[in-house]
Amino acid sequence: xxxxxxIKSAGAMLKETREAKGISLEEASRSTHIHxxxxxxxxxxxxxxxxxxxxxxxxxxYAEFLSLDKSDIIERFAGTAPASQRVRGVPKVVIPGAAxxxxxxxxxxxxxRGAVAxxxxxxxxxxxxxxxxxxxxxxxxxxFQVMGRKKSQKPSVQAQVKFSEKAQKKSVVGSQKKTTxxxxxxxxxxxxxPAIFEKVVLVVRARAKTWLQVKVDGRVVFQNVLARxxxxxxxxxxxxxxxxxxxxxxxxxxxxxxxxxxxxPGQTLKHVVVTRDGLTVDK
Numbered sequence: 539x540x541x542x543x544x545i546k547s548a549g550a551m552l553k554e555t556r557e558a559k560g561i562s563l564e565e566a567s568r569s570t571h572i573h574x575x576x577x578x579x580x581x582x583x584x585x586x587x588x589x590x591x592x593x594x595x596x597x598x599x600y601a602e603f604l605s606l607d608k609s610d611i612i613e614r615f616a617g618t619a620p621a622s623q624r625v626r627g628v629p630k631v632v633i634p635g636a637a638x639x640x641x642x643x644x645x646x647x648x649x650x651r652g653a654v655a656x657x658x659x660x661x662x663x664x665x666x667x668x669x670x671x672x673x674x675x676x677x678x679x680x681x682f683q684v685m686g687r688k689k690s691q692k693p694s695v696q697a698q699v700k701f702s703e704k705a706q707k708k709s710v711v712g713s714q715k716k717t718t719x720x721x722x723x724x725x726x727x728x729x730x731x732p733a734i735f736e737k738v739v740l741v742v743r744a745r746a747k748t749w750l751q752v753k754v755d756g757r758v759v760f761q762n763v764l765a766r767x768x769x770x771x772x773x774x775x776x777x778x779x780x781x782x783x784x785x786x787x788x789x790x791x792x793x794x795x796x797x798x799x800x801x802x803p804g805q806t807l808k809h810v811v812v813t814r815d816g817l818t819v820d821k
Contacts, residue, residue, distance in 0.1 A: 549583035749783030
């Protein structure tokens with residue numbers, strides 16, 4: 539029953555205004571992007587099957603379309619909404635190709651990171667061994683050359699100093715070349731490692747007008763109507779959650795990758811979760 543403060547309920551007020559303006563339900567649905575069946579329930583004050591947040595969002599859009607006071611409509615709605623209204627639990631549906639199950643994906647990522655780290659460690663050890671072998675090789679070669687010259691002849695002190703300097707230069711140059719080679723090999727290994735996104739970067743583009751609520755790591759950062767052609771982006775450390783009034787009207791881009799369409803025009807999605815691994819939807 540409506541609150542005693544008001545003679546007419548929110549639904550009755552909206553229906554009477556629409557009929558007075560000669561607007562059909564189909565025309566109102568096209569203009570507001572709210573499904574005809576949802577508009578019928580709103581005008582009948584049947585909110586038992588709707589989430590409280592969605593009901594208020596639809597009422598604001600409908601009231602704005604009919605040039606009514608949104609605050610007045612919401613206040614009328616508050617007197618008719620069931621006190622025990624709760625969000626019903628629904629099974630979670632994973633969009634094919636969008637993301638694997640969380641446990642399997644996390645395990646795969648952990649194994650992949652471990653494999654990459656192991657490859658890096660092995661390559662570094664090999665590079666160090668190669669450099670040490672090169673230094674030892676050049677050192678022994680220099681030593682044998684000095685000993686051979688001492689046996690064949692007795693060079694002057696000045697000649698010995700020059701020879702020693704040349705040998706040292708050769709040893710340093712050889713070590714530098716091997717070190718440069720080692721650094722190049724290490725860089726090549728690092729470059730070949732797959733890129734792993736550290737954050738969740740989501741871009742939402744509106745093909746048509748739609749109501750949208752966005753939570754970034756549990757905090758509401760957006761709750762409004764997204765106009766046709768508009769685009770918004772958010773960055774999260776772990777996840778982004780959304781409620782979408784018109785699922786067929788949005789295009790989602792996750793970390794630079796365009797995702798498949800997540801719903802039909804006019805379809806309401808109560809809980810969309812986006813992580814680095816992909817996207818899941820509660821319908």
